[in-house]
Amino acid sequence: MKQSTFIRRIFASLFAVLICSAVFGLVRARTIESVTFLMAAPFADATRDLVKQFNQEHRGEINLQVVRGPLETEAMSDLAISSLLLGKAPFDGLLMDVTWLPKYAAAGWMEPLEDFFNEKDVHALAIGAREGNSYDGHLYRWPLTADMGLLYYRTDLMEQPPETPEELVLVSQSLQTDRKVDWGYVWQGRQYEGLSCVYLEMIDGFGGDWLQPNNNHIGLDLDPGVQAAAWLQELIDQGVSPNAVTNYAEPEALQSFKVGDAAFMRNWPYAWTELQKSDSAVKGNVGITTMVARPGHSTATLGSWGLTVLKGSAHVNASIEAIRFLTNESSQKQLFLKHGYTPTQQSVFDDPQLLQDKPILAEFGQALKVVKARPETPLYAQISDVLTRQLSSILTRETTPKDGMNVATSHTNQILISAGEKL
Template sequence: MLTKAVRAALIGVVAAGFFGGCGTKDARPVIRLLTGPDSGGGFKEIIRQFEAARPDLRVELVEGPAATNTREDMYAASFMAQDGAYDVVFMDVIWVPKFAAAGWILPLDDRFPAEERADFLPGDISGSIYQTKIYRVPMQSDAGMLYYRKDLLDAEKRVPPRTVEELAELARALQSPPDRWGLVFQGQQYEGLVCAFLEVLWGFGGDVIDAEGRVTLDSPESVRALEWLAGLPTRLAPPGVTTYQEEECRQMFQDGRAVFMRNWPYAWTLCQKEGSPVRGKIGIVPMVHAAGKTSAATLGGWGYGISAYSKHPGAAWSFIEFATQAAQQKVFHFRTGAIPTRKSLFDDADILKGSPHFKELYTVLLAARPRPVHPRYSRISDILQRHVSAALVGQLTPEKAIQDAAEKIRQALQ
């Protein structure tokens, strides 16, 4: 059943398409693309450039709601109706397995071969693949990282932490609660908690499912990871961290009330704005890991695919190929602040002039991993949210939370 928001949005899209076509004799194929609000005008500028390069084609931008779940529902409703309302699918990385498994999007292997993927960040490519086939061309990357107060570490002649032990020791040494805590992270029961937990889980050598889709969550590594995370509130993190999302963390760190912060790249720009108490005083590094293990970042980001019901798949590919070139990703970056997915742009002089931290960000992005690639990821996420949160607030022991979550996930994937 469609929600009121989705029904209203779909009516608006249909009406716009109907009335937009009245009285016109333009016979060019129309490529339709659904996105969120085009803040900064990045999509419009790329469309303008594309139509100038390909006057035989026309692109119609449908600016949907800001809420990503509503846009996901809009795509799903269109696909289930097999109506071909959208040709190009601008999708979140976590939608790929769901859309691909349902047969709603086309595999792109013939159009996007391995040699063409070489300039893209490896995590973004990995997140675009489902059951060995690639369904998405990455356009905008994102990944979790550890922010730190460079000025505080420099004053103590200390280097940024690499391991969980080093982070705990530095946070303890530099905090002075309640005025300044050691670490803030996304601890509320929502998707952000899953992203934060996965980075710790991978950093301890654990995982949720393996390459064959078998649940591997109930391992000693997973228990140790959750024990570490659940031990942070009141010790190194404020008690209220279990209610924090990204913005609560960012505000606390930006106000100078935390030494370390787990967050996404967007926070850098806000922390460096004129008047920010921490402007020029921060750095970024990959998320910490257990001794003998390696860091990993939870992958976010967006990319383009082709609807299986498009009447113009060739034209849709022409737009995708154009829009994801380095020149267009650069335009999109400057218009919207989006992080490119092409490795070559992290050495671009123009980008580095405005974003010198991209050299460090590139290291973070190279270690990015997609969340469990499964059509039922939303069920996996819901189970993890509930059980990790229960451990953080003391309702379950970490061991019990891991055991119960693993069993629930097995049942959900049967």
């Protein structure tokens, strides 16, 4: 009797273990991977519907959450770096500006992505969108949106846009003389990253280089570098650009152009959508082209945002699944149509119906073919700060273009030598 009772207890215990194991296995099978991405506020807002769609399609498997970061790029970078310096980041993925990649890669903060995206994936990207995603032989970033500097112009004031710096000045002065506009050209002249982007387009436009990628040779103090700085200074001196341009970032330049004060504006693709709104005085009278330059040297500063997986993430595969979804052709079309973000997939630029409905897409595609990345070095923030300080002094006539570019070259050289990036 006792033995029978004991056996029954053993079987009961085994049955209980089996039931618990089955339940535990079922729970494990239904465990949802929670993935968190940090994005700057505009992108977090723009991808909200896509995130909902992703979570619906991956219900019971992956739940993607997006942390809404700051609005400004520099504030976003500060937040990301502060989080990463604490050790294990509180998120799996990060939407990063193209200039951050060398610094983050050198610090070992990102997972290499070449095992997840192959050559076929890379070749499916538009040519310009392939830039700025790799460092030191590894793929670290997958582009969510393309971005490049553009020259906006008033189609009601001219049949064709100028192609050279000299032509832009002449057209501007003619329109100002005829009192058709208050200003010829508005751009980003404040002492911040936007000024580096403006200058990059002009030093390349005059046939030079800021920093050569193969040998870190600095070209700021050579003729094209000095000419670029002098041209920007002369825009203000000649009254083509307002004195206030030295305080302009993208929003201020956009506002001036949007109300009809200026004939030309340097800005990014997002401005196109803003200029088509009902409160725009120039709606229907705007065209875009690449920046003025010497023949054959037109350049657009690359300014894209891309997604990366952070080192130490426990959800690498799930993060990759989310990245693929957010950057696929359908998502790219939605981001372009609803929010004006430039696509990265070449198939979107080749879509005949989309090109018919949105002819501006073809112009974006052409500009994307002449993009140029800013110097790809972990020290980029330091050398950009050196450049903008000297440019600001030049624009406000505290120094001459020649002297300012000599100082910028010397300080940049010191930074590179101190870090062992130059002998």
